[in-house]
Amino acid sequence: MATLARIGEQGFIDLVARLARPARPRPVLGIGDDAAVLALPPRAQMLLTTDLLTEGIHFRSAYTPGLLLGRKALAVNLSDIAAMGGAPHSCVVAIGFPRATPLERARAVARGLGAQARRHRVAIVGGDTCAARSLFVNVCLLGLVEPGRAVRRDGARPGDSLYVTGRLGASAAGLAMLRRRRRPRGAPRSAVTRAVRAHLDPVPRVTAGRALGVTGLATAMIDLSDGLSQDLRRLCDASRAGALLEEAAIPVSPLALSLLGAAGARRAALEGGEDYELLFASRPGHQPLIDHLARRIRLPMTRIGQVLPRRQGIRILTRDGRYRDLPPRGFEHFPR
Amino acid sequence: MATLARIGEQGFIDLVARLARPARPRPVLGIGDDAAVLALPPRAQMLLTTDLLTEGIHFRSAYTPGLLLGRKALAVNLSDIAAMGGAPHSCVVAIGFPRATPLERARAVARGLGAQARRHRVAIVGGDTCAARSLFVNVCLLGLVEPGRAVRRDGARPGDSLYVTGRLGASAAGLAMLRRRRRPRGAPRSAVTRAVRAHLDPVPRVTAGRALGVTGLATAMIDLSDGLSQDLRRLCDASRAGALLEEAAIPVSPLALSLLGAAGARRAALEGGEDYELLFASRPGHQPLIDHLARRIRLPMTRIGQVLPRRQGIRILTRDGRYRDLPPRGFEHFPR
Numbered sequence: 276m277a278t279l280a281r282i283g284e285q286g287f288i289d290l291v292a293r294l295a296r297p298a299r300p301r302p303v304l305g306i307g308d309d310a311a312v313l314a315l316p317p318r319a320q321m322l323l324t325t326d327l328l329t330e331g332i333h334f335r336s337a338y339t340p341g342l343l344l345g346r347k348a349l350a351v352n353l354s355d356i357a358a359m360g361g362a363p364h365s366c367v368v369a370i371g372f373p374r375a376t377p378l379e380r381a382r383a384v385a386r387g388l389g390a391q392a393r394r395h396r397v398a399i400v401g402g403d404t405c406a407a408r409s410l411f412v413n414v415c416l417l418g419l420v421e422p423g424r425a426v427r428r429d430g431a432r433p434g435d436s437l438y439v440t441g442r443l444g445a446s447a448a449g450l451a452m453l454r455r456r457r458r459p460r461g462a463p464r465s466a467v468t469r470a471v472r473a474h475l476d477p478v479p480r481v482t483a484g485r486a487l488g489v490t491g492l493a494t495a496m497i498d499l500s501d502g503l504s505q506d507l508r509r510l511c512d513a514s515r516a517g518a519l520l521e522e523a524a525i526p527v528s529p530l531a532l533s534l535l536g537a538a539g540a541r542r543a544a545l546e547g548g549e550d551y552e553l554l555f556a557s558r559p560g561h562q563p564l565i566d567h568l569a570r571r572i573r574l575p576m577t578r579i580g581q582v583l584p585r586r587q588g589i590r591i592l593t594r595d596g597r598y599r600d601l602p603p604r605g606f607e608h609f610p611r
Numbered sequence: 612m613a614t615l616a617r618i619g620e621q622g623f624i625d626l627v628a629r630l631a632r633p634a635r636p637r638p639v640l641g642i643g644d645d646a647a648v649l650a651l652p653p654r655a656q657m658l659l660t661t662d663l664l665t666e667g668i669h670f671r672s673a674y675t676p677g678l679l680l681g682r683k684a685l686a687v688n689l690s691d692i693a694a695m696g697g698a699p700h701s702c703v704v705a706i707g708f709p710r711a712t713p714l715e716r717a718r719a720v721a722r723g724l725g726a727q728a729r730r731h732r733v734a735i736v737g738g739d740t741c742a743a744r745s746l747f748v749n750v751c752l753l754g755l756v757e758p759g760r761a762v763r764r765d766g767a768r769p770g771d772s773l774y775v776t777g778r779l780g781a782s783a784a785g786l787a788m789l790r791r792r793r794r795p796r797g798a799p800r801s802a803v804t805r806a807v808r809a810h811l812d813p814v815p816r817v818t819a820g821r822a823l824g825v826t827g828l829a830t831a832m833i834d835l836s837d838g839l840s841q842d843l844r845r846l847c848d849a850s851r852a853g854a855l856l857e858e859a860a861i862p863v864s865p866l867a868l869s870l871l872g873a874a875g876a877r878r879a880a881l882e883g884g885e886d887y888e889l890l891f892a893s894r895p896g897h898q899p900l901i902d903h904l905a906r907r908i909r910l911p912m913t914r915i916g917q918v919l920p921r922r923q924g925i926r927i928l929t930r931d932g933r934y935r936d937l938p939p940r941g942f943e944h945f946p947r
Contacts (some may be wrong), residue, residue, distance in 0.1 A: 313657040407747060408667050413661075
């Protein structure tokens with residue numbers, strides 16, 4: 276079987292360069308020099324983020340096609356730029372490939388990166404391809420935002436409403452299916468396929484983030500990568516605020532419901548992570564504007580609670596009408 | 612022994628944030644949100660590069676102190692910005708740590724990154740810290756350059772002189788000492804120490820690169836990461852030119868001479884790599900200006916040959932007066 280050695284580091288770089296070609300905006304100088312050269316619009320501020328996918332931690336090669344790995348590596352970074360209300364612009368990609376990586380797999384990763392870049396009009400302007408002991412893909416993505424308009428985590432105020440885009444829990448349900456390797460009794464095959472897709476090929480909410488940013492509708496925003504309970508706490512901590520979530524209002528993914536049951540799906544929505552939906556706060560009077568925006572871009576935006584003074588902590592009103600503390604549960608890279 | 616689990620991902624992020632604090636320029640928003648926000652000068656162009664160090668390929672943990680690993684991870688990126696004639700500005704850092712990484716080692720990596728950032732006034736504005744199967748450090752560095760003044764690889768013209776900064780071969784000599792694990796007979800201990808230092812803690816030629824760029828003295832430039840013979844070919848290929856090197860003129864490191872002998876040192880200078888000196892081309896009349904600049908910044912800049920028309924290929928005039936082809940020899944990540 277052909278491995279990466281057939282084309283070598285330079286061959287892989289050429290491949291990415293070819294696949295990334297149609298991207299706009301065009302860099303002044305792209306792949307192939309010591310650094311890329313970019314001309315940026317004169318009055319924009321710049322956003323910079325980096326996000327990493329590592330074998331055995333973020334994904335297992337056994338169930339992650341190279342194409343989707345490439346797409347996801349860019350998607351998780353697009354999600355970060357979206358959560359700042361920015362427009363993605365250009366990126367560089369650093370990949371560590373084990374020496375025995377089949378050439379077809381390396382090509383598929385490049386194709387996935389290129390496809391996602393074209394879809395979001397991001398230019399891949401450089402990178403570093405190295406041998407490594409286990410596979411990882413790191414993307415560093417640059418975005419633009421109007422000066423002073425970046426949506427930070429720290430702008431939520433007591434009285435603001437809390438919203439999420441889309442529906443939560445499908446990614447966790449997909450991961451559970453991948454781990455379990457067999458379908459739960461009675462679960463429709465198409466639900467499994469779609470949940471697995473939600474996990475392996477998340478859709479970053481770039482249009483929604485951008486719209487919530489430029490309109491000034493979002494006072495604070497974060498993308499849901501580590502799970503609602505953990506990411507809500509991050510937003511609240513940055514804003515020095517508390518919050519009350521209404522469990523009955525949380526839009527649980529129907530895929531999660533059909534695959535994990537009601538209790539499992541609710542937990543997946545709260546703690547599952549990797550949904551890459553946006554959590555944001557908005558002034559109380561803005562509900563009609565948010566409804567309008569949601570219809571316009573055809574993405575649900577659901578009010579799930581409100582921001583409270585910090586001393587009230589972070590709580591959840593459960594379906595059976597009780598108030599409970601909401602501990603931040605989700606993924607920790609270095610568990611004790 | 613305490614591992615990273617004692618402080619966790621967030622603890623490590625806080626540590627980097629604290630160590631990176633005094634850096635200038637200050638970002639509008641640094642570590643701790645979904646992306647960093649940067650305000651850039653209105654008329655600059657931007658440079659973007661990423662470079663990766665992976666365990667077992669670029670370094671072995673057994674002989675690489677965490678502090679120097681952190682310094683080098685940033686140095687190799689600074690070297691890329693220098694080779695474009697740019698000024699480094701801000702960076703993000705993605706690190707994969709094995710779960711069993713001792714806390715002290717993780718702290719040392721953070722300290723090394725912070726120290727190098729402060730030294731070159733680079734702001735560390737974000738990053739991603741993940742568990743991984745083997746250690747790697749990836750830096751994505753952003754630089755600034757006056758519009759149209761980036762020094763590319765493709766500007767060399769027949770008749771230009773070729774120069775290198777500093778002396779070559781010390782890094783390869785240091786690596787040989789680390790691999791051999793014992794001192795060659797008669798070699799002074801201090802030479803070993805300094806060669807090892809050259810390998811583990813290279814000094815990026817940021818001031819030289821910047822000076823050669825803003826003055827317009829360099830028509831093409833590249834940093835020597837993979838070895839003179841390979842990087843010269845890259846510069847020539849990009850410029851559609853040939854070259855003649857004069858072997859007797861190549862400034863071989865005295866450390867390499869004393870540790871590897873004359874023949875070994877010459878090979879190290881030509882093929883060794885990781886010296887992170889700059890190779891550049893300059894118009895023939897500019898020798899006095901380059902001499903002046905070299906004295907001014909106290910860094911040797913040695914004329915080692917000239918650019919030729921492409922059809923003449925890339926050759927070397929050996930010490931014994933013969934002309935030979937110069938094959939590109941150096942590191943390939945995916946050897947056949």
